[in-house]
Amino acid sequence: MAEGALDPQDLGGRLVGGGADDVERAAEAALRPKRLDEFVGQKVVRDQLSLVLQASLARDAAPDHVLLSGPPGLGKTTLAMIIAAELGTSLRVTSGPAIQHAGDLAAVLSSLEEGEVLFIDEIHRLARPAEELLYVAMEDFRVDVIVGKGAGASAIPLALPPFTVVGATTRSGLLPAPLRDRFGFTGHLDFYSAPELERVILRSAGLLGVEVQHDAAHEIAGRSRGTPRIANRLLRRVRDWAQVRGDGTLDLRAARAALEVYEVDPIGLDRLDRAVLSALCRRFGGGPVGLSTLAMTVGEEPDTVETVAEPYLVREGLVARTPRGRVATTTAWQHLGLEPPAGTWAAGLPDEGTGSRSRTLFDEV
Ligand SMILES: Nc1ncnc2c1ncn2[C@@H]1O[C@H](COP(=O)(O)OP(=O)(O)OP(=O)(O)O)[C@@H](O)[C@H]1O
Numbered sequence: 001m002a003e004g005a006l007d008p009q010d011l012g013g014r015l016v017g018g019g020a021d022d023v024e025r026a027a028e029a030a031l032r033p034k035r036l037d038e039f040v041g042q043k044v045v046r047d048q049l050s051l052v053l054q055a056s057l058a059r060d061a062a063p064d065h066v067l068l069s070g071p072p073g074l075g076k077t078t079l080a081m082i083i084a085a086e087l088g089t090s091l092r093v094t095s096g097p098a099i100q101h102a103g104d105l106a107a108v109l110s111s112l113e114e115g116e117v118l119f120i121d122e123i124h125r126l127a128r129p130a131e132e133l134l135y136v137a138m139e140d141f142r143v144d145v146i147v148g149k150g151a152g153a154s155a156i157p158l159a160l161p162p163f164t165v166v167g168a169t170t171r172s173g174l175l176p177a178p179l180r181d182r183f184g185f186t187g188h189l190d191f192y193s194a195p196e197l198e199r200v201i202l203r204s205a206g207l208l209g210v211e212v213q214h215d216a217a218h219e220i221a222g223r224s225r226g227t228p229r230i231a232n233r234l235l236r237r238v239r240d241w242a243q244v245r246g247d248g249t250l251d252l253r254a255a256r257a258a259l260e261v262y263e264v265d266p267i268g269l270d271r272l273d274r275a276v277l278s279a280l281c282r283r284f285g286g287g288p289v290g291l292s293t294l295a296m297t298v299g300e301e302p303d304t305v306e307t308v309a310e311p312y313l314v315r316e317g318l319v320a321r322t323p324r325g326r327v328a329t330t331t332a333w334q335h336l337g338l339e340p341p342a343g344t345w346a347a348g349l350p351d352e353g354t355g356s357r358s359r360t361l362f363d364e365v
């Protein structure tokens with residue numbers, strides 16, 4: 001492996017990754033807010049959703065279909081569950097990748113009961129035939145069941161009771177317009193502020209039955225990359241440290257020591273992020289350098305660098321993507337404790353010369 005390369009295994013349990021595996025999802029279930037007023041932050045989406053739900057309850061009719069978009073770990077699944085709970089109805093869960101054939105979706109749809117909420121996670125990954133079936137179901141509350149094959153096949157319309165689709169996507173730009181248009185309400189979840197994450201941490205600590213001091217919560221929040229899932233995960237690691245190496249108190253010392261053990265730095269960068277920054281500055285003098293060269297230098301696949309490390313580095317203004325490649329900004333040099341060379345990009349400034357701008361993974365490409 002190249003110098004400074006990372007063991008690919010390290011990425012599996014990446015402490016600051018936005019995604020979650022099955023084990024983590026089980027741990028998360030206990031920490032999920034159950035009602036809208038417990039849901040921290042996202043004031044705009046919360047207010048809008050609250051109106052949609054209250055109006056639906058007042059009319060005693062299923063609300064419009066809801067699309068929730070935003071990066072992993074910001075609360076899309078949590079909100080879907082809250083929608084069903086606030087409506088006092090049950091939630092049926094499926095996902096784009098789980099629906100292989102249109103028939104699978106037809107089976108789910110035809111078993112829905114009146115007023116139920118159907119949650120379709122990763123809705124941008126639905127197969128095309130299933131998507132087309134969904135258009136009709138969402139608009140006309142009908143599925144066309146196909147009987148027979150080839151020229152003799154015929155469609156038998158089956159009426160569905162009113163229901164509400166809640167779709168979740170990390171890539172709303174990949175949703176075809178006809179599907180996007182069928183959602184009456186779209187909520188876009190944004191990264192959380194540090195004070196909001198502190199509230200998430202204090203709330204979770206309460207549910208875990210541990211006491212976390214305010215300065216420790218503040219420290220953890222600052223390293224959580226704007227993401228409640230990461231905040232909860234770091235909190236659990238700090239709790240481990242406090243129990244095993246400390247005196248059980250979740251104080252600032254425990255937070256700092258635990259996060260040092262896990263190599264999460266003060267702004268939430270992990271080894272891969274720092275390896276990318278270090279290669280950019282130390283090896284390539286700040287760039288511009290192409291993605292594949294950069295990836296090779298840190299011993300990773302280009303895709304990993306682009307989807308795992310880069311979005312946060314770009315969002316934090318440490319790296320900019322330019323038509324000629326990646327460049328380190330002054331902030332990146334300073335973060336590594338290095339003096340930026342003359343002419344280094346200032347953080348976050350769009351490249352006006354070429355008319356392009358830095359963009360993140362979640363921008364619509
Ligand atoms: N606003 C919030 N307040 C408190 N906790 C939250 C909030 N949003 C998310 N969480 C916590 O973060 C965890 C992850 O949230 P959730 O599973 O809803 O994210 P997601 O957007 O569905 O992610 P993915 O795209 O990976 O499916 C949950 O355990 C939940 O407890």
Ligand SMILES: [Mg+2]
Pocket residue numbers: 076077078121168
């Ligand atoms: Mg989810």
